Amino acid sequence: MGIERQMPGRQPRTRIQKKNTETILEAALDVFSQHGFRGSTLDQIAKAAGLSKPNLLYYFPSKVAIHRELIDGLMQTWLDPLRKMQAEGEPIEEILAYVLRKLEMAREYPRESRLFANEIVQGAPNIMDKIEGELKDLVDEKTQVIEGWISAGRIAPVDPYHLIFSIWATTQHYADFDAQIRGILHPEGDSHFEAARAHLDTLFRRMLTP
Template sequence: MNDLTTEPESPRPQTRIQRRNTATILEAALEVFSTCGFRGATLDQIAQEAGLSKPNLLYYFPSKEAIHLALLSTLMDTWLDPLRALDAEGDPMTEILSYVRRKLQMSRDYPRESRLFANEILQGAPRMMAGIEGDLKTLVDAKVAVIRGWAAAGKIAEVDPYHLIFSIWALTQHYADFDVQVRAVLGPGHDPFDEAGGFIDTLYTRLLKP
């Protein structure tokens, strides 16, 4: 008979090789998922990108869904960090413009992660809706209250805080999700992110100026 009072054993920590292989699989999966989308990606593609056999990959992750979920879980935390940094005690214009710049920098530094997130949303967010309706919504609601407070105090212009945040997401993530189009239209010799920074600063400064 099992002793129901006995606590379950904690999983053994991974060895150095296991940690390395896990990281290799996640890196390979990020490349495949961001290129092919969840539906188009296969375990064979991920294993080949990782330089591992498929059985070896399945030792670490039991399914394609498990790998995808592991990536999305990490991505959600990364994606929320710039908004968390919006400080209610700071200067409103500085805080909002800093948030815009951080989001633009994330699009430059993490284009594959941005495309992974976009693909998940386009499919109806079947694997991360709980996070969107939970942590993401809670954080956005809190920052909306901060922005409303700044507007009520006359520190920034009256704007719809939700749509302000949506516009920042759309404008900054466009440079990651549509990178090929942006670079093709601009032509050679242009750095979209360097050029976008000044434009976006001006746009939001004029929009938010009291």
């Protein structure tokens, strides 16, 4: 797929640029989710995108820039389910709705989950500012909501931070360890997610019921 460089005075080919940017990001998501940031190369991404390396560099100046673009988009997707937890709602149902939203994300966005997991395993060198910034701020906000529910006797006493960590662990597991789960269960398609939904509902409902 050939890409024409923008000539001086010529308007950018917006449709083509948008299409090829999306193609590069989609290819990079595949590569990064399989090999992690350190194990991935621009050559791998270019090949997966069906572009030459010079063409890829027309859109992104480096591997870091591609990874950062993916992470920026992913962080917003990742934060949305927790943002939807409302203090005004019924506490157990609000928390269980968050659990199920996270499980659904594991089913719908497994590559994104593995991209995030690979980055964390490597020490989060490219996203620590986001973890210590907007992610921490949101988690702090929601732990205060949970603490309020506990103080009011509306849910059983739990450590709010570790409750959230447990939700992440038990839901993202279905994306990050997909091969292991499928090797044990041999499910038809994604049929195992229904059993996972029922199990997690029971697990957290029993934990949280006063």
